[in-house]
Amino acid sequence: MTDAQQKLDAVQSDPDEQLIVDRIYSAVMEQKLAPRTKLSEQTLCETFGVGRMRVRRALLLLSSQGIVELHSNRGAFIACPSPDEAREVFEARLMIESGIVRTLAHENGSLGIDALRTHVKEEDEARAANDRTEIIRLSGEFHVELAKCHNNSVLTRVVRELVTRSSLIVALFGTNRDSSCPDDEHASIIDAIVSGDPQSAEDNIQHHLLHVKNSLDLERTRKVEPDLAKILTGRM
Amino acid sequence: MTDAQQKLDAVQSDPDEQLIVDRIYSAVMEQKLAPRTKLSEQTLCETFGVGRMRVRRALLLLSSQGIVELHSNRGAFIACPSPDEAREVFEARLMIESGIVRTLAHENGSLGIDALRTHVKEEDEARAANDRTEIIRLSGEFHVELAKCHNNSVLTRVVRELVTRSSLIVALFGTNRDSSCPDDEHASIIDAIVSGDPQSAEDNIQHHLLHVKNSLDLERTRKVEPDLAKILTGRM
């Protein structure tokens, strides 16, 4: 563990609070929490056995990362990204993750490759077992693992945020049943990194991300149209 | 203004809260707030004429971005990045900003180039007028302006955070008097973008960032040694 990560742990306020944030993060990543799901304070308080303050702090942090939306006097909801946000997230991912794999390929014998191989193996196993939740979780987590290879908590945090938001985007705009990352592309990315070919690594990850992005239908009216209800009741 | 940006404004809670965050952000970027500066709740409440809750929320948001450190029962302080954090920030900047300028150069006739030119001109004027605060502010803001060219609030937010943290890092580890971005390098970056040469743009920004990074002395004991006092009193 690096110095910076240690510091983060030490400074970061409460373990309960962090737990709430982590749990909601995980649940979103595993698509167990759908966009627009209401996160009532009372429920969260009871679930985690903490006071309202902790819950509200956690929700504020989540909202600052685009995972949760806070609507004044109405409460907190799992975020419902707009098509424009979706564009932003994937644009950012293309840019940042390209840099991540390029650099990894460049430094070649980077540590952490073994962890990546293991990760992909777990993905295969989950696929073999048809464990949908686990497949989705590992698919997203792979990209976080790539970032982790840099031992850089800034990069890791950004990628984790973007991957999680991608999960919401796929939930809203996904067309294919299994729109998560397809089987062998993760392995190809690792191969390119190991072979020390930055260009190939970049091509692979871009191809991979575009593959996911192109499986979306951003034009389509979202599964739940947000303002429609209000408009129709004449309150808008 | 894009859809996503509008949404952010609409959802984002309080204008007062945002104001506090923005002001502290700006003050750090202009090096008016040095690392380890105490941010007492009472002072902030009086300064902005808001309740304690708003201040505490703002401080929480700032701490989640590494601008402020919250020490339990002691209060909030402007962050004091460790050498390891400094490494992380500059590593991330190299990666992300390279991508930003490369892409801009690739799409060539990107909008916003005029704004960049104007920005550099303002920098020159500030330099001519020897307005140190303005020089520092504009130097950092240039990198944010580069990010803004992508019309991507995610990228802009990340870069703004990293630039602000860089300001703290320079304040702590800077060696040269004017360790801010040197004069003509910003112009060179724009030129490379305009000429549609991604590789040159990337080289320029990397050279520029390394220039700043190399002007730091990360090995040196920080200007204010944090634990020293405690160690000497024998309480550690």
Place this chain on the structure above:
DNA sequence: TTGACACAGATTGTTAACAATGCAGTATCC
């Protein structure tokens, strides 16, 4: 039947008082 209106319940937002902790200044002892 449909729409508007009003009321009740529930949920969130805010405030203020209280508790807990850290810090500084003082006194005491070696």
Place this chain on the structure above:
DNA sequence: GGATACTGCATTGTTAACAATCTGTGTCAA
């Protein structure tokens, strides 16, 4: 004289009560 222990003050952390807002239900009239 120096170091340690103690006390008072200031600041932060927490809780609980209160206020404001929204949502859903029921009633009434067109």
